[in-house]
Amino acid sequence: DVKVTQSSRYLVKRTGEKVFLECVQDMDHENMFWYRQDPGLGLRLIYFSYDVKMKEKGDIPEGYSVSREKKERFSLILESASTNQTSMYLCASSFDRITGELFFGEGSRLTVL
Amino acid sequence: DAKTTQPPSMDCAEGRAANLPCNHSTISGNEYVYWYRQIHSQGPQYIIHGLKNNETNEMASLIITEDRKSSTLILPHATLRDTAVYYCIVRGSNFGNEKLTFGTGTRLTIIP
Numbered sequence: 001d002v003k004v005t006q007s008s009r010y011l012v013k014r015t016g017e018k019v020f021l022e023c024v025q026d027m028d029h030e031n032m033f034w035y036r037q038d039p040g041l042g043l044r045l046i047y048f049s050y051d052v053k054m055k056e057k058g059d060i061p062e063g064y065s066v067s068r069e070k071k072e073r074f075s076l077i078l079e080s081a082s083t084n085q086t087s088m089y090l091c092a093s094s095f096d097r098i099t100g101e102l103f104f105g106e107g108s109r110l111t112v113l
Numbered sequence: 114d115a116k117t118t119q120p121p122s123m124d125c126a127e128g129r130a131a132n133l134p135c136n137h138s139t140i141s142g143n144e145y146v147y148w149y150r151q152i153h154s155q156g157p158q159y160i161i162h163g164l165k166n167n168e169t170n171e172m173a174s175l176i177i178t179e180d181r182k183s184s185t186l187i188l189p190h191a192t193l194r195d196t197a198v199y200y201c202i203v204r205g206s207n208f209g210n211e212k213l214t215f216g217t218g219t220r221l222t223i224i225p
Contacts, residue, residue: 004156035215042200043157043215058212090156100147100204100213104156 003027004105006091012111019078021108023091032074033092033102034058034066043090049074050097081112116140116203122220131188133219135201138182143206146177147213148186150197157200157215160186196223 007022025032033048035058045058047066055066063085067075074093078085088109092102118136125131137146147162161168161175163184168175174187188195200218 040217042217045212045214048212059214092156098206100145100162100202101159102149102157102213104158107154107156 004091004093004103006089006105006108008108009106010109010111012113013081014113015082017081017112019081019110019112021076021078021089021091021110023074023076023093023105024072025074025093025103026072027093027095027103028071029093029103030071030096031094032068033094034064034074034076035090035092036060037088037090037107046076078110081110083112086110086112116214117201117216119199119201119216119219121217122222124222124224125188125191126224127193128190131191131195131221131223133186133188133199133201133221134183135185136183137201137203140181140203141205144203145206146175146181146184147202147204148173148175149200149202149215150195151200151218152194152197160199162204191221191223193223193225195221197221 004025034046035043037043044060046064049055049068065077088107090107091105094102145162145164148160149157151157163175177184198218198220200215
């Protein structure tokens, strides 16, 4: 079974802090994704990556950056956290660009005070 | 741009078939219909997808109308564990058009 592991289930940070959300997948998938989920807004794509060291902006990239130094790991970075970035963050991976079958992690709930 | 329309909520009695509708009237010829579900406090889970023909797997069946403007996800014998938010998504198959865009879905509640 594919496993997508997110480093923290719950985080509390202060405004202005730098935040790292880590995601690791164990199935050698090419693609990895970061979404955020907010009530009434569904899931929104922040960034995705089709290969190591490659990244593409999703629908809401502002205030975020990503890093993919190794195939299995995709990190989401909040350079200076703000209260409007309080949200549930979901990482996903897929085998390649053809398939639409994504495997999601359990999510990381971030609260920015 | 909302590519799909789903009812916000539905109830279904345990043991009965749950039929979840989805409208996608602007779907284009190379776009697939995907269904995911999200159980409370978990990440979304892939269920099934299709292009034109009806599809069935161990979780569900997908019925796509002939004009492809709508589809129905069928859970044949709903259990309490099927209570979740169900997302219907239209996705292209060409590079550059293959992102999955999740809407707000249908909240399905299975009633004992």
